[in-house]
Amino acid sequence: MALNNIIIQGLLSSLIVFFLTKFNKKVGGFFTIIFSGYLFFSLLSYQNSAGEIFDLVKFGEFDISFITSNYAWFFSMILSLTYFLVSFFNPYWMKKLINPAAYNLLFMLSMVGTLGVFYAKDFLTMFIFFEIVVWASLFIIPMGKSRKSPIIYYTISSIGSFSMLYAIFYLYNSFNTFDIETISSAVISNPNEYIFVFFLMIMAGLTKLGIFPFHTWLPAAHGSAPHTFSPVLSGGLVKVGGFIALIVTAVIPSFNIFSDHLQIMGVPFENYLIMVLGGISIVVGTLMAIKQDDAKKLIAYSTVSNSGYILIGIAMVDQVGFAGGLMHIFNHAMASGAMFLSFAGIAYRTGTTKMSELGGLIKRMPLSFAAYLIAIISLAGIPPMSGFASKWLIFQGLSSNGMMFLAFAAFLVVLVVLCMFSGLCLLHF
Amino acid sequence: MSQYLYIILMLVGIYGLLSQKNIIKMIISLNILELGLNLFIISTGYISGSNAPIIIFENDTNFVDPLPQAIVLTAIVIGFGVTAVALMLARNIYKKNGTLEIDEIRGEDND
């Protein structure tokens, strides 16, 4: 199935599902499952195809086109898997929502939007689909508990996306193209101009990932979003930020562009600065998570700390750490998705996600508690789980470059997560 | 010469608008501004040593520039129309707020 037909079908299906849910709620819910499944399996075929170009539509004098690549395939796999698994919750959750038709429409739009971001050939297409993801997810959050959190979410993410827009047009003004390949080759020639663009572009990644200075929206938005959309928000949409960070640091070879700049422990100072931010957000995320009473806010803060891990992995230029970072993206997507979904189940039955009111749950809902337990262990990085593998790789990368401070910060956090986990268990017995 | 006077007249009108508090005084200073402007327009058309543009003898065409006079004719009547509407507004303001001092008129922006 050609990529652009998939995107077009996605956009049309979001309209279809809107009218379908208007007609009958259950049928709309099932349609989302079917379509996200179809999307997941049709994307499987793009595993090793790289460089195939599909153009969607001519937008004025620019054209919107896609290009397949293996890192884009990897990210789109994670995203469509998360959407597919989460959409199983949709049919049961329809009657609880105030506006199910709009929910399904925006759900599908954000799914298609993320695909557009990953497979974008030029920065303009990436920005268009990035903004579609932003405003699609924006109108779902107020269907949950709070009316203020979508505004904080939009403010911070628009600061990020508009600085990216500024950078894109700055590049367009100097290189007269939006295309990522030509820009990455053209930028090598004048590195110090690229510093300015690098920091502006990575801003979009940082705001979406919820890194330290921009993390305030994450607990507010994930905590108060409708229960079935929080897993998509924290599992999926945070990874879009990761993807942009990847584009800026790895696809456009930031290491050899900044190779002659000031080196701190063998890493250019720009990347090091990003890693320090990642480290801080790990510590901040975990410390804030401890004192949370609402479970969803607790998981949201753990997302902040884990996206800190991801950022360190991606920004690190060492081969091992980079692999660890990418793997952690997958682990975190699955783990936080599982945690949020288990709490969605709990909220479906009991109506509340406050841990203080959930004492002794293990007897009544053993299965969801088991899933929650496994997810916690994997996130904490305990040996048998995959979380351990990715964290260990990141530690290898960090320690091999001699960045002991960051390694220590990451290790400290593992201890804190352990005691968080023990606190949770006490509650449940 | 007299053109300086007309510009000063306009400046008096502008000063009046900026400083006056009473609505009627503001309308008067608006008229002073327009008076100064109209006189200035006429003065741009003046050519020393020529007379009014009415053709009495066929060949004598040593006239003043007639175009500013045509423009002033229109500008005066526009000033008249605006002042008529302004005075009617002032009357309605007085009827509604009981005062013509703009400080005492309580703010009515989308109350």
Place this chain on the structure above:
Amino acid sequence: MKRIIAILLTVAVGIFIFTGLYGEDSDFKAFGEKNISDTVANSYVDKNVDADRESPESGSANVVTSIVVNYRSLDTLGEVTVLFVSALGVALLGGFLKEKVTFSVKPGFILKNGMKIISGIILITGIYIFIHGHLSPGGGFPGGAMIGSSFLLMYLSDEEFKTKITAFKIMEGTAGSLILIIGLAGLSIGGYFLYNFLPNGNVGDLISAGIVPILYVLVGLKVGSEISNLLGNFLNGEVE
């Protein structure tokens, strides 16, 4: 405090104007030294704007009237609309007041009887002025203002005097529509809106200059009825 800012601002604007206009490198024509040949008005005066028109192009002795009604006739149309809208506005705004205006000073004997004599004379001179608009100075607007002032005298002299307002409305409406109908006739006959399709005759006598006198009479009637209607609305305060 507000006054000081106002003074400063006015002085600043004044200096800005004076240096701009009368500075050394400004070529704004000084008062009186301008010669007419380098302005557009030169061909208005010599009446040779359009070669293929027959000899006395605009035919009217008063060059200003030829500009106002013939060369730049859209300005006058706009002008008449401005007055029409402000008269209408005063009528609409007047609706807010609902009560009749009473004079604090009752009209005295001299005013009452003097009015009977003078207002007739003012009316006649007003009509004379806008009929001879294309010959003597003045024209539609000054003539109309005079008619208005004669009616003002009538209003001031006694309070019960109230002309039938609709009379002015109908005169105003017909005069305005006639102006436009003549304009559209010019469009159909000569191909241009407000085209002077009547013969010009020779400069100086009463029946000359094509549609110019007709238009100016209609303008005078319209302006006269509008101003008196306007004053009527000011005094009586209720909408017709």
Place this chain on the structure above:
Amino acid sequence: MINPILLVAIPLLAAFLSIMVKKLSGVFLFGVSLFTAIGSFFIENGSYVIGGWKPPFGINLVVDDYSFLILIIVNILFFLTLLNGMWDLKKNETVLLVTLAGVNGIVMTGDFFNLFVFMEIIAISAYILASSTEKYYSVFKYLILGTVGSSLYLFGIIILYGTAGTLNMADLASKLPEISNSVKVLAFTFIFSGLAVEAKILPFNSWVRGIFGNSNTLTGPMFSTVYATVSAAVVGRVFGQILTIDTNLIYAFITLTLMTFIFAESAAMASKNLRSILTFSSIGQAGLIITMFLLGGFYAALIQLVNNAFAKMVMFSIATKTYSSNEDDDIDNLAGIFRKHYMMGLGFTISALSLIGLPLFFGFYGKINILQTAFATNMWIPAFILIGSIIEGIYYIRLLVKLWNPGKEGDESSEEAGTSYTILNGFTVSIIALVVGAVFVVAGITPEFLVENIEKAANSLGDINTYLSSVMGGI
């Protein structure tokens, strides 16, 4: 192929006739407005002369691609405004006919003084329309500022006449190089300040809050779309094409317009009721459009002009309709009103998102071009524009989230927690909202069909010599 002068003459004739037959004036109004809306499609480009006198001596109406586009937009907007404001006509039919004539005249006129006369016609009829909401002091402030503005404008063109000896736009454009610099700076500043009052630029827009803020279903859409489009189009014509100004004067004007954009957006952030938010947003958008015209980015300016006009048409008609049915437009009391009026809510949301410039909507295409033009001049202007549009995005999203989701801050948004208000007789408004919403979405994805005649208009505004040859060489 009708003669464009009919677009001015027919409404005037209808106005003069309608004061005699009061009962028929409503029929006159809708008939003539429909005539001009359809007639404006059938005008041919060219320079049409009044009274048969060649341009530098007589007055001419210029219809090139630019004024052709503006005419179509303005007449369609006028007809839509009449449809929305039917209930609030309040005996203003004749004044509206005169406004229609003035609006058509000011777009087409090729003479500076004629532009002043038409500007005055529009201004006076605006004072009368605005006073139908009986907020006389705000109308008085508008009148004072409007008259001062037009007097300064007249002073500017008289200075130019004093030096160049002509009032015709084309003639003056060709004579501009000979005029000395100090006179040019003086005249252009006064002309710009004269036009800035109606175009709502910073030092002269203190009247906008009072007039737009208290507008009813007729004056709200009328001022925010028809008047806004016309005033921006006039600035585009005068400062975009005819009076080419040197760079340091442009930068002076641009600081004014950009400050207008930023201050207006931040003021909108702070305001709490629906109409004043839209008021400040209109001022901000006007500042942005005028900046684009001054920078020479006509294509971006025109797209933003069209986008702003139709988006404001939908938003202001809904806002004033809610005010007229509930006498209160405070956002907190209106929370969740779109749950009751789904179609209106949809149209409002799409217009708001398109105004912010989010993808999948027409506004995004405008924003791309705005950034391209801004980057061509220098690095700071795009930064200001982006900051302004972030602020604009924030208060629009806050507005939309509150109007869609009833319910207090803490608890789930549920059905019955909504507002008690409803919007009465909003059928035409929801139809217009849906049509405009559909156009925005379709144009957002493939903007070709809407944009290529905007492109022709921008090009015709760009090159002055076709304008000169069509006017000077004209009949």
